Amino acid sequence: MKNTSHLPYILLDSGNCRKLEQAGAYRIVRPALNAFWKPTLPESEWSRIDAEFKRDSGGGGTWTWKNGRQPKDWTVSWGGINLYIKPTQFGHLGFFAEQATNWNWLRSCLKQMPPHAKTLNLFAYSGGATLAMSSSGADTCHLDASNGIIEWAKKNQALAENPGRIRWICDDAMKFVGREQRRGNQYNGIVLDPPSFGRGAQGQVWKIEEGIENMLQNCKQILDTGKPYFILLSCHSQGFSPVSLGRCLGEVFREDVSLVETGEMTIPENNTGRVLPAGIYARIFKK
Known part of the structure:
Protein backbone atom coordinates (compact mmCIF):
# COMPACT_ATOMS: atom_id res chain seq x y z
CA MET A 1 0.00 0.00 0.00
CA LYS A 86 -8.83 14.30 -6.65
CA PRO A 87 -8.61 13.64 -10.42
CA THR A 88 -11.51 15.18 -12.34
CA GLN A 89 -13.23 14.30 -15.61
CA PHE A 90 -11.41 17.23 -17.23
CA GLY A 91 -7.97 15.90 -16.30
CA HIS A 92 -7.40 18.31 -13.44
CA LEU A 93 -5.93 17.26 -10.09
CA GLY A 94 -7.37 19.96 -7.85
CA PHE A 95 -4.59 22.53 -8.04
CA PHE A 96 -2.54 24.28 -10.70
CA ALA A 97 1.17 23.83 -10.09
CA GLU A 98 2.07 26.87 -12.20
CA GLN A 99 0.45 29.14 -9.58
CA ALA A 100 3.20 28.48 -7.01
CA THR A 101 5.24 31.53 -8.06
CA ASN A 102 2.13 33.67 -7.63
CA TRP A 103 1.63 32.22 -4.15
CA ASN A 104 5.17 33.28 -3.27
CA TRP A 105 4.50 36.75 -4.69
CA LEU A 106 1.39 37.06 -2.51
CA ARG A 107 3.39 36.09 0.57
CA SER A 108 6.02 38.70 -0.32
CA CYS A 109 3.38 41.41 -0.74
CA LEU A 110 1.74 40.61 2.59
CA LYS A 111 5.08 40.73 4.43
CA GLN A 112 5.28 44.39 3.38
CA MET A 113 1.71 45.24 4.42
CA PRO A 114 0.13 45.81 7.85
CA PRO A 115 -1.12 42.72 9.72
CA HIS A 116 -4.62 41.43 9.01
CA ALA A 117 -4.79 42.88 5.51
CA LYS A 118 -8.21 42.15 3.99
CA THR A 119 -7.89 40.03 0.87
CA LEU A 120 -10.36 38.54 -1.59
CA ASN A 121 -9.81 35.48 -3.78
CA LEU A 122 -12.32 35.31 -6.65
CA PHE A 123 -12.84 32.16 -8.74
CA ALA A 124 -10.84 30.68 -5.88
CA TYR A 125 -11.09 26.96 -6.75
CA SER A 126 -9.44 24.72 -4.16
CA GLY A 127 -7.76 27.55 -2.31
CA GLY A 128 -4.02 27.54 -2.99
CA ALA A 129 -3.87 31.35 -3.17
CA THR A 130 -6.33 31.59 -0.27
CA LEU A 131 -4.03 29.56 1.97
CA ALA A 132 -0.94 31.43 0.80
CA MET A 133 -2.61 34.66 1.93
CA SER A 134 -4.32 33.48 5.11
CA SER A 135 -1.19 31.72 6.38
CA SER A 136 0.68 35.01 5.85
CA GLY A 137 -1.60 36.84 8.26
CA ALA A 138 -4.30 38.14 5.91
CA ASP A 139 -8.01 38.00 6.70
CA THR A 140 -9.07 36.26 3.52
CA CYS A 141 -12.41 35.89 1.76
CA HIS A 142 -12.56 32.82 -0.51
CA LEU A 143 -15.25 32.93 -3.18
CA ASP A 144 -16.26 30.24 -5.63
CA ALA A 145 -19.56 29.48 -7.37
CA SER A 146 -19.44 25.76 -6.46
CA ASN A 147 -20.29 24.44 -3.00
CA GLY A 148 -18.42 21.24 -3.80
CA ILE A 149 -15.24 23.14 -4.63
CA ILE A 150 -15.54 25.17 -1.43
CA GLU A 151 -15.79 21.95 0.60
CA TRP A 152 -12.62 20.78 -1.16
CA ALA A 153 -10.89 24.04 -0.22
CA LYS A 154 -11.98 23.60 3.40
CA LYS A 155 -10.32 20.17 3.42
CA ASN A 156 -7.13 21.84 2.21
CA GLN A 157 -7.43 24.37 5.03
CA ALA A 158 -7.60 21.48 7.51
CA LEU A 159 -4.21 20.27 6.23
CA ALA A 160 -2.52 23.61 6.92
CA GLU A 161 -0.23 24.10 9.90
CA ASN A 162 -1.20 27.77 10.07
CA PRO A 163 -4.55 28.09 8.27
CA GLY A 164 -5.27 31.65 9.36
CA ARG A 165 -8.67 33.27 9.06
CA ILE A 166 -10.82 32.46 6.02
CA ARG A 167 -14.37 33.50 5.20
CA TRP A 168 -16.07 31.13 2.76
CA ILE A 169 -18.54 32.47 0.17
CA CYS A 170 -20.44 30.48 -2.47
CA ASP A 171 -21.64 33.05 -4.99
CA ASP A 172 -21.32 34.51 -8.46
CA ALA A 173 -18.14 36.61 -8.49
CA MET A 174 -19.55 39.60 -10.36
CA LYS A 175 -22.66 39.77 -8.15
CA PHE A 176 -20.63 39.51 -4.96
CA VAL A 177 -18.22 42.26 -5.98
CA GLY A 178 -21.18 44.48 -6.85
CA ARG A 179 -22.74 43.91 -3.44
CA GLU A 180 -19.46 44.63 -1.67
CA GLN A 181 -19.25 47.89 -3.60
CA ARG A 182 -22.75 48.92 -2.52
CA ARG A 183 -21.95 47.99 1.10
CA GLY A 184 -18.83 50.13 1.04
CA ASN A 185 -16.57 47.18 1.89
CA GLN A 186 -12.96 47.45 0.76
CA TYR A 187 -9.99 45.13 0.46
CA ASN A 188 -6.22 45.51 0.47
CA GLY A 189 -5.64 42.76 -2.07
CA ILE A 190 -7.63 40.89 -4.72
CA VAL A 191 -6.74 37.71 -6.60
CA LEU A 192 -8.72 36.50 -9.60
CA ASP A 193 -8.19 33.59 -11.97
CA PRO A 194 -11.31 33.73 -14.15
CA PRO A 195 -12.26 30.88 -16.47
CA SER A 196 -12.60 31.32 -20.21
CA PHE A 197 -16.29 30.50 -19.96
CA GLY A 198 -18.67 29.86 -17.11
CA ARG A 199 -22.34 29.63 -16.28
CA GLY A 200 -23.74 30.62 -12.89
CA ALA A 201 -26.41 28.81 -10.89
CA GLN A 202 -29.07 31.21 -12.19
CA GLY A 203 -27.98 31.03 -15.81
CA GLN A 204 -25.49 33.90 -15.77
CA VAL A 205 -22.98 33.52 -18.60
CA TRP A 206 -19.34 34.54 -18.19
CA LYS A 207 -17.03 35.00 -21.19
CA ILE A 208 -13.62 36.33 -20.24
CA GLU A 209 -13.13 38.42 -23.38
CA GLU A 210 -16.45 40.17 -22.75
CA GLY A 211 -16.43 40.43 -18.97
CA ILE A 212 -12.87 40.97 -17.82
CA GLU A 213 -12.74 44.78 -18.14
CA ASN A 214 -15.99 45.25 -16.23
CA MET A 215 -14.84 42.79 -13.58
CA LEU A 216 -11.56 44.68 -13.12
CA GLN A 217 -13.39 48.03 -12.95
CA ASN A 218 -15.64 46.65 -10.21
CA CYS A 219 -12.65 45.16 -8.36
CA LYS A 220 -10.98 48.56 -8.42
CA GLN A 221 -13.98 50.07 -6.66
CA ILE A 222 -13.54 47.73 -3.69
CA LEU A 223 -9.75 48.04 -3.48
CA ASP A 224 -8.43 50.56 -0.95
CA THR A 225 -5.92 52.05 -3.39
CA GLY A 226 -5.05 54.84 -0.97
CA LYS A 227 -3.10 52.29 1.08
CA PRO A 228 -0.67 49.54 0.04
CA TYR A 229 -2.60 47.18 -2.20
CA PHE A 230 -2.15 44.37 -4.69
CA ILE A 231 -4.16 42.82 -7.49
CA LEU A 232 -3.24 39.57 -9.23
CA LEU A 233 -4.94 38.50 -12.45
CA SER A 234 -4.09 35.17 -14.05
CA CYS A 235 -5.66 33.17 -16.84
CA HIS A 236 -5.29 30.11 -19.05
CA SER A 237 -7.48 31.36 -21.90
CA GLN A 238 -6.45 31.06 -25.53
CA GLY A 239 -6.03 34.36 -27.32
CA PHE A 240 -4.56 36.17 -24.33
CA SER A 241 -0.86 36.95 -23.93
CA PRO A 242 1.06 38.57 -21.07
CA VAL A 243 1.00 41.81 -23.07
CA SER A 244 -2.77 41.77 -23.60
CA LEU A 245 -3.48 40.78 -19.99
CA GLY A 246 -1.20 43.53 -18.74
CA ARG A 247 -2.95 45.99 -21.03
CA CYS A 248 -6.31 45.00 -19.50
CA LEU A 249 -4.98 45.68 -16.01
CA GLY A 250 -3.17 48.87 -17.00
CA GLU A 251 -6.22 50.36 -18.70
CA VAL A 252 -8.20 50.05 -15.47
CA PHE A 253 -5.42 51.01 -13.03
CA ARG A 254 -4.06 53.83 -15.17
CA GLU A 255 -2.58 55.79 -12.28
CA ASP A 256 -0.43 52.75 -11.42
CA VAL A 257 0.22 51.45 -14.94
CA SER A 258 3.99 51.71 -14.38
CA LEU A 259 3.68 49.07 -11.63
CA VAL A 260 2.09 46.41 -13.84
CA GLU A 261 4.16 43.22 -14.03
CA THR A 262 3.37 40.52 -16.58
CA GLY A 263 4.71 37.11 -17.43
CA GLU A 264 4.09 33.46 -18.09
CA MET A 265 3.25 31.01 -15.36
CA THR A 266 5.54 28.00 -15.66
CA ILE A 267 6.27 24.70 -13.94
CA PRO A 268 9.96 23.84 -13.47
CA GLU A 269 11.01 20.46 -14.74
CA ASN A 270 12.99 18.22 -12.42
CA ASN A 271 16.77 18.36 -13.00
CA THR A 272 16.61 19.65 -16.60
CA GLY A 273 16.50 23.43 -16.30
CA ARG A 274 13.47 23.47 -18.59
CA VAL A 275 10.09 24.91 -17.71
CA LEU A 276 6.61 24.09 -18.98
CA PRO A 277 4.54 27.21 -19.78
CA ALA A 278 1.04 26.94 -18.36
CA GLY A 279 -0.78 30.27 -18.34
CA ILE A 280 -0.12 33.98 -17.91
CA TYR A 281 -0.43 36.66 -15.25
CA ALA A 282 -0.57 40.41 -14.76
CA ARG A 283 -0.25 41.97 -11.33
CA ILE A 284 0.29 45.19 -9.40
CA PHE A 285 1.73 45.77 -5.95
CA LYS A 286 1.68 49.34 -4.71
CA LYS A 287 3.58 49.81 -1.47
Missing part, protein backbone atom coordinates in the same frame (compact mmCIF):
# COMPACT_ATOMS: atom_id res chain seq x y z
CA LYS A 2 1.34 3.41 -0.97
CA ASN A 3 2.26 6.14 1.48
CA THR A 4 0.04 9.01 0.29
CA SER A 5 0.78 11.60 2.99
CA HIS A 6 1.95 15.01 1.75
CA LEU A 7 4.58 13.74 -0.69
CA PRO A 8 5.81 16.40 -3.14
CA TYR A 9 4.56 17.22 -6.59
CA ILE A 10 7.30 16.97 -9.25
CA LEU A 11 7.18 17.63 -12.99
CA LEU A 12 9.44 14.80 -14.11
CA ASP A 13 9.47 15.41 -17.86
CA SER A 14 7.48 16.84 -20.75
CA GLY A 15 7.35 16.52 -24.51
CA ASN A 16 5.33 15.21 -27.43
CA CYS A 17 2.40 17.27 -26.06
CA ARG A 18 2.35 15.35 -22.78
CA LYS A 19 3.72 15.78 -19.27
CA LEU A 20 5.00 13.17 -16.83
CA GLU A 21 4.22 14.08 -13.23
CA GLN A 22 4.88 12.64 -9.81
CA ALA A 23 1.76 13.80 -7.99
CA GLY A 24 2.62 12.70 -4.49
CA ALA A 25 2.44 8.93 -4.34
CA TYR A 26 1.24 8.50 -7.93
CA ARG A 27 3.04 8.89 -11.24
CA ILE A 28 0.74 10.12 -13.98
CA VAL A 29 0.72 11.32 -17.58
CA ARG A 30 -1.53 14.14 -18.77
CA PRO A 31 -1.80 16.19 -21.97
CA ALA A 32 0.37 19.31 -22.32
CA LEU A 33 -0.55 20.73 -25.69
CA ASN A 34 2.21 23.35 -25.69
CA ALA A 35 5.00 20.84 -24.96
CA PHE A 36 6.10 20.54 -28.60
CA TRP A 37 9.63 19.41 -27.77
CA LYS A 38 11.00 15.94 -27.20
CA PRO A 39 11.05 14.30 -23.75
CA THR A 40 14.37 13.92 -21.99
CA LEU A 41 13.55 10.70 -20.14
CA PRO A 42 13.42 7.34 -21.95
CA GLU A 43 10.11 5.70 -22.81
CA SER A 44 10.69 3.17 -20.04
CA GLU A 45 10.23 6.00 -17.49
CA TRP A 46 7.04 7.16 -19.18
CA SER A 47 5.62 3.65 -19.09
CA ARG A 48 6.18 3.25 -15.33
CA ILE A 49 3.02 5.12 -14.44
CA ASP A 50 -0.01 4.64 -12.25
CA ALA A 51 -2.45 6.46 -14.50
CA GLU A 52 -2.89 8.41 -17.73
CA PHE A 53 -5.52 10.93 -18.75
CA LYS A 54 -6.53 11.22 -22.41
CA ARG A 55 -8.83 13.91 -23.77
CA ASP A 56 -11.85 13.22 -25.92
CA SER A 57 -13.52 15.39 -28.55
CA GLY A 58 -16.20 16.57 -26.11
CA GLY A 59 -13.83 18.55 -23.90
CA GLY A 60 -13.60 15.92 -21.17
CA GLY A 61 -11.62 12.73 -21.17
CA THR A 62 -10.85 9.44 -19.47
CA TRP A 63 -8.46 8.37 -16.73
CA THR A 64 -6.94 4.92 -17.12
CA TRP A 65 -5.51 3.42 -13.93
CA LYS A 66 -3.09 0.52 -14.18
CA ASN A 67 -4.66 -1.44 -11.36
CA GLY A 68 -8.14 -0.49 -12.57
CA ARG A 69 -8.98 1.34 -9.34
CA GLN A 70 -8.68 5.09 -9.01
CA PRO A 71 -7.89 6.25 -5.47
CA LYS A 72 -10.60 8.48 -4.00
CA ASP A 73 -8.14 11.21 -3.09
CA TRP A 74 -4.67 11.73 -1.67
CA THR A 75 -2.43 14.65 -0.75
CA VAL A 76 0.62 16.41 -2.16
CA SER A 77 2.89 19.17 -0.95
CA TRP A 78 3.62 21.98 -3.40
CA GLY A 79 4.59 25.61 -3.06
CA GLY A 80 4.62 25.37 0.72
CA ILE A 81 1.01 24.15 0.85
CA ASN A 82 -0.50 20.70 1.46
CA LEU A 83 -3.32 19.93 -0.95
CA TYR A 84 -5.87 17.21 -1.53
CA ILE A 85 -5.71 15.61 -4.97
Whole structure:
Protein backbone atom coordinates (compact mmCIF):
# COMPACT_ATOMS: atom_id res chain seq x y z
CA MET A 1 0.00 0.00 0.00
CA LYS A 2 1.34 3.41 -0.97
CA ASN A 3 2.26 6.14 1.48
CA THR A 4 0.04 9.01 0.29
CA SER A 5 0.78 11.60 2.99
CA HIS A 6 1.95 15.01 1.75
CA LEU A 7 4.58 13.74 -0.69
CA PRO A 8 5.81 16.40 -3.14
CA TYR A 9 4.56 17.22 -6.59
CA ILE A 10 7.30 16.97 -9.25
CA LEU A 11 7.18 17.63 -12.99
CA LEU A 12 9.44 14.80 -14.11
CA ASP A 13 9.47 15.41 -17.86
CA SER A 14 7.48 16.84 -20.75
CA GLY A 15 7.35 16.52 -24.51
CA ASN A 16 5.33 15.21 -27.43
CA CYS A 17 2.40 17.27 -26.06
CA ARG A 18 2.35 15.35 -22.78
CA LYS A 19 3.72 15.78 -19.27
CA LEU A 20 5.00 13.17 -16.83
CA GLU A 21 4.22 14.08 -13.23
CA GLN A 22 4.88 12.64 -9.81
CA ALA A 23 1.76 13.80 -7.99
CA GLY A 24 2.62 12.70 -4.49
CA ALA A 25 2.44 8.93 -4.34
CA TYR A 26 1.24 8.50 -7.93
CA ARG A 27 3.04 8.89 -11.24
CA ILE A 28 0.74 10.12 -13.98
CA VAL A 29 0.72 11.32 -17.58
CA ARG A 30 -1.53 14.14 -18.77
CA PRO A 31 -1.80 16.19 -21.97
CA ALA A 32 0.37 19.31 -22.32
CA LEU A 33 -0.55 20.73 -25.69
CA ASN A 34 2.21 23.35 -25.69
CA ALA A 35 5.00 20.84 -24.96
CA PHE A 36 6.10 20.54 -28.60
CA TRP A 37 9.63 19.41 -27.77
CA LYS A 38 11.00 15.94 -27.20
CA PRO A 39 11.05 14.30 -23.75
CA THR A 40 14.37 13.92 -21.99
CA LEU A 41 13.55 10.70 -20.14
CA PRO A 42 13.42 7.34 -21.95
CA GLU A 43 10.11 5.70 -22.81
CA SER A 44 10.69 3.17 -20.04
CA GLU A 45 10.23 6.00 -17.49
CA TRP A 46 7.04 7.16 -19.18
CA SER A 47 5.62 3.65 -19.09
CA ARG A 48 6.18 3.25 -15.33
CA ILE A 49 3.02 5.12 -14.44
CA ASP A 50 -0.01 4.64 -12.25
CA ALA A 51 -2.45 6.46 -14.50
CA GLU A 52 -2.89 8.41 -17.73
CA PHE A 53 -5.52 10.93 -18.75
CA LYS A 54 -6.53 11.22 -22.41
CA ARG A 55 -8.83 13.91 -23.77
CA ASP A 56 -11.85 13.22 -25.92
CA SER A 57 -13.52 15.39 -28.55
CA GLY A 58 -16.20 16.57 -26.11
CA GLY A 59 -13.83 18.55 -23.90
CA GLY A 60 -13.60 15.92 -21.17
CA GLY A 61 -11.62 12.73 -21.17
CA THR A 62 -10.85 9.44 -19.47
CA TRP A 63 -8.46 8.37 -16.73
CA THR A 64 -6.94 4.92 -17.12
CA TRP A 65 -5.51 3.42 -13.93
CA LYS A 66 -3.09 0.52 -14.18
CA ASN A 67 -4.66 -1.44 -11.36
CA GLY A 68 -8.14 -0.49 -12.57
CA ARG A 69 -8.98 1.34 -9.34
CA GLN A 70 -8.68 5.09 -9.01
CA PRO A 71 -7.89 6.25 -5.47
CA LYS A 72 -10.60 8.48 -4.00
CA ASP A 73 -8.14 11.21 -3.09
CA TRP A 74 -4.67 11.73 -1.67
CA THR A 75 -2.43 14.65 -0.75
CA VAL A 76 0.62 16.41 -2.16
CA SER A 77 2.89 19.17 -0.95
CA TRP A 78 3.62 21.98 -3.40
CA GLY A 79 4.59 25.61 -3.06
CA GLY A 80 4.62 25.37 0.72
CA ILE A 81 1.01 24.15 0.85
CA ASN A 82 -0.50 20.70 1.46
CA LEU A 83 -3.32 19.93 -0.95
CA TYR A 84 -5.87 17.21 -1.53
CA ILE A 85 -5.71 15.61 -4.97
CA LYS A 86 -8.83 14.30 -6.65
CA PRO A 87 -8.61 13.64 -10.42
CA THR A 88 -11.51 15.18 -12.34
CA GLN A 89 -13.23 14.30 -15.61
CA PHE A 90 -11.41 17.23 -17.23
CA GLY A 91 -7.97 15.90 -16.30
CA HIS A 92 -7.40 18.31 -13.44
CA LEU A 93 -5.93 17.26 -10.09
CA GLY A 94 -7.37 19.96 -7.85
CA PHE A 95 -4.59 22.53 -8.04
CA PHE A 96 -2.54 24.28 -10.70
CA ALA A 97 1.17 23.83 -10.09
CA GLU A 98 2.07 26.87 -12.20
CA GLN A 99 0.45 29.14 -9.58
CA ALA A 100 3.20 28.48 -7.01
CA THR A 101 5.24 31.53 -8.06
CA ASN A 102 2.13 33.67 -7.63
CA TRP A 103 1.63 32.22 -4.15
CA ASN A 104 5.17 33.28 -3.27
CA TRP A 105 4.50 36.75 -4.69
CA LEU A 106 1.39 37.06 -2.51
CA ARG A 107 3.39 36.09 0.57
CA SER A 108 6.02 38.70 -0.32
CA CYS A 109 3.38 41.41 -0.74
CA LEU A 110 1.74 40.61 2.59
CA LYS A 111 5.08 40.73 4.43
CA GLN A 112 5.28 44.39 3.38
CA MET A 113 1.71 45.24 4.42
CA PRO A 114 0.13 45.81 7.85
CA PRO A 115 -1.12 42.72 9.72
CA HIS A 116 -4.62 41.43 9.01
CA ALA A 117 -4.79 42.88 5.51
CA LYS A 118 -8.21 42.15 3.99
CA THR A 119 -7.89 40.03 0.87
CA LEU A 120 -10.36 38.54 -1.59
CA ASN A 121 -9.81 35.48 -3.78
CA LEU A 122 -12.32 35.31 -6.65
CA PHE A 123 -12.84 32.16 -8.74
CA ALA A 124 -10.84 30.68 -5.88
CA TYR A 125 -11.09 26.96 -6.75
CA SER A 126 -9.44 24.72 -4.16
CA GLY A 127 -7.76 27.55 -2.31
CA GLY A 128 -4.02 27.54 -2.99
CA ALA A 129 -3.87 31.35 -3.17
CA THR A 130 -6.33 31.59 -0.27
CA LEU A 131 -4.03 29.56 1.97
CA ALA A 132 -0.94 31.43 0.80
CA MET A 133 -2.61 34.66 1.93
CA SER A 134 -4.32 33.48 5.11
CA SER A 135 -1.19 31.72 6.38
CA SER A 136 0.68 35.01 5.85
CA GLY A 137 -1.60 36.84 8.26
CA ALA A 138 -4.30 38.14 5.91
CA ASP A 139 -8.01 38.00 6.70
CA THR A 140 -9.07 36.26 3.52
CA CYS A 141 -12.41 35.89 1.76
CA HIS A 142 -12.56 32.82 -0.51
CA LEU A 143 -15.25 32.93 -3.18
CA ASP A 144 -16.26 30.24 -5.63
CA ALA A 145 -19.56 29.48 -7.37
CA SER A 146 -19.44 25.76 -6.46
CA ASN A 147 -20.29 24.44 -3.00
CA GLY A 148 -18.42 21.24 -3.80
CA ILE A 149 -15.24 23.14 -4.63
CA ILE A 150 -15.54 25.17 -1.43
CA GLU A 151 -15.79 21.95 0.60
CA TRP A 152 -12.62 20.78 -1.16
CA ALA A 153 -10.89 24.04 -0.22
CA LYS A 154 -11.98 23.60 3.40
CA LYS A 155 -10.32 20.17 3.42
CA ASN A 156 -7.13 21.84 2.21
CA GLN A 157 -7.43 24.37 5.03
CA ALA A 158 -7.60 21.48 7.51
CA LEU A 159 -4.21 20.27 6.23
CA ALA A 160 -2.52 23.61 6.92
CA GLU A 161 -0.23 24.10 9.90
CA ASN A 162 -1.20 27.77 10.07
CA PRO A 163 -4.55 28.09 8.27
CA GLY A 164 -5.27 31.65 9.36
CA ARG A 165 -8.67 33.27 9.06
CA ILE A 166 -10.82 32.46 6.02
CA ARG A 167 -14.37 33.50 5.20
CA TRP A 168 -16.07 31.13 2.76
CA ILE A 169 -18.54 32.47 0.17
CA CYS A 170 -20.44 30.48 -2.47
CA ASP A 171 -21.64 33.05 -4.99
CA ASP A 172 -21.32 34.51 -8.46
CA ALA A 173 -18.14 36.61 -8.49
CA MET A 174 -19.55 39.60 -10.36
CA LYS A 175 -22.66 39.77 -8.15
CA PHE A 176 -20.63 39.51 -4.96
CA VAL A 177 -18.22 42.26 -5.98
CA GLY A 178 -21.18 44.48 -6.85
CA ARG A 179 -22.74 43.91 -3.44
CA GLU A 180 -19.46 44.63 -1.67
CA GLN A 181 -19.25 47.89 -3.60
CA ARG A 182 -22.75 48.92 -2.52
CA ARG A 183 -21.95 47.99 1.10
CA GLY A 184 -18.83 50.13 1.04
CA ASN A 185 -16.57 47.18 1.89
CA GLN A 186 -12.96 47.45 0.76
CA TYR A 187 -9.99 45.13 0.46
CA ASN A 188 -6.22 45.51 0.47
CA GLY A 189 -5.64 42.76 -2.07
CA ILE A 190 -7.63 40.89 -4.72
CA VAL A 191 -6.74 37.71 -6.60
CA LEU A 192 -8.72 36.50 -9.60
CA ASP A 193 -8.19 33.59 -11.97
CA PRO A 194 -11.31 33.73 -14.15
CA PRO A 195 -12.26 30.88 -16.47
CA SER A 196 -12.60 31.32 -20.21
CA PHE A 197 -16.29 30.50 -19.96
CA GLY A 198 -18.67 29.86 -17.11
CA ARG A 199 -22.34 29.63 -16.28
CA GLY A 200 -23.74 30.62 -12.89
CA ALA A 201 -26.41 28.81 -10.89
CA GLN A 202 -29.07 31.21 -12.19
CA GLY A 203 -27.98 31.03 -15.81
CA GLN A 204 -25.49 33.90 -15.77
CA VAL A 205 -22.98 33.52 -18.60
CA TRP A 206 -19.34 34.54 -18.19
CA LYS A 207 -17.03 35.00 -21.19
CA ILE A 208 -13.62 36.33 -20.24
CA GLU A 209 -13.13 38.42 -23.38
CA GLU A 210 -16.45 40.17 -22.75
CA GLY A 211 -16.43 40.43 -18.97
CA ILE A 212 -12.87 40.97 -17.82
CA GLU A 213 -12.74 44.78 -18.14
CA ASN A 214 -15.99 45.25 -16.23
CA MET A 215 -14.84 42.79 -13.58
CA LEU A 216 -11.56 44.68 -13.12
CA GLN A 217 -13.39 48.03 -12.95
CA ASN A 218 -15.64 46.65 -10.21
CA CYS A 219 -12.65 45.16 -8.36
CA LYS A 220 -10.98 48.56 -8.42
CA GLN A 221 -13.98 50.07 -6.66
CA ILE A 222 -13.54 47.73 -3.69
CA LEU A 223 -9.75 48.04 -3.48
CA ASP A 224 -8.43 50.56 -0.95
CA THR A 225 -5.92 52.05 -3.39
CA GLY A 226 -5.05 54.84 -0.97
CA LYS A 227 -3.10 52.29 1.08
CA PRO A 228 -0.67 49.54 0.04
CA TYR A 229 -2.60 47.18 -2.20
CA PHE A 230 -2.15 44.37 -4.69
CA ILE A 231 -4.16 42.82 -7.49
CA LEU A 232 -3.24 39.57 -9.23
CA LEU A 233 -4.94 38.50 -12.45
CA SER A 234 -4.09 35.17 -14.05
CA CYS A 235 -5.66 33.17 -16.84
CA HIS A 236 -5.29 30.11 -19.05
CA SER A 237 -7.48 31.36 -21.90
CA GLN A 238 -6.45 31.06 -25.53
CA GLY A 239 -6.03 34.36 -27.32
CA PHE A 240 -4.56 36.17 -24.33
CA SER A 241 -0.86 36.95 -23.93
CA PRO A 242 1.06 38.57 -21.07
CA VAL A 243 1.00 41.81 -23.07
CA SER A 244 -2.77 41.77 -23.60
CA LEU A 245 -3.48 40.78 -19.99
CA GLY A 246 -1.20 43.53 -18.74
CA ARG A 247 -2.95 45.99 -21.03
CA CYS A 248 -6.31 45.00 -19.50
CA LEU A 249 -4.98 45.68 -16.01
CA GLY A 250 -3.17 48.87 -17.00
CA GLU A 251 -6.22 50.36 -18.70
CA VAL A 252 -8.20 50.05 -15.47
CA PHE A 253 -5.42 51.01 -13.03
CA ARG A 254 -4.06 53.83 -15.17
CA GLU A 255 -2.58 55.79 -12.28
CA ASP A 256 -0.43 52.75 -11.42
CA VAL A 257 0.22 51.45 -14.94
CA SER A 258 3.99 51.71 -14.38
CA LEU A 259 3.68 49.07 -11.63
CA VAL A 260 2.09 46.41 -13.84
CA GLU A 261 4.16 43.22 -14.03
CA THR A 262 3.37 40.52 -16.58
CA GLY A 263 4.71 37.11 -17.43
CA GLU A 264 4.09 33.46 -18.09
CA MET A 265 3.25 31.01 -15.36
CA THR A 266 5.54 28.00 -15.66
CA ILE A 267 6.27 24.70 -13.94
CA PRO A 268 9.96 23.84 -13.47
CA GLU A 269 11.01 20.46 -14.74
CA ASN A 270 12.99 18.22 -12.42
CA ASN A 271 16.77 18.36 -13.00
CA THR A 272 16.61 19.65 -16.60
CA GLY A 273 16.50 23.43 -16.30
CA ARG A 274 13.47 23.47 -18.59
CA VAL A 275 10.09 24.91 -17.71
CA LEU A 276 6.61 24.09 -18.98
CA PRO A 277 4.54 27.21 -19.78
CA ALA A 278 1.04 26.94 -18.36
CA GLY A 279 -0.78 30.27 -18.34
CA ILE A 280 -0.12 33.98 -17.91
CA TYR A 281 -0.43 36.66 -15.25
CA ALA A 282 -0.57 40.41 -14.76
CA ARG A 283 -0.25 41.97 -11.33
CA ILE A 284 0.29 45.19 -9.40
CA PHE A 285 1.73 45.77 -5.95
CA LYS A 286 1.68 49.34 -4.71
CA LYS A 287 3.58 49.81 -1.47
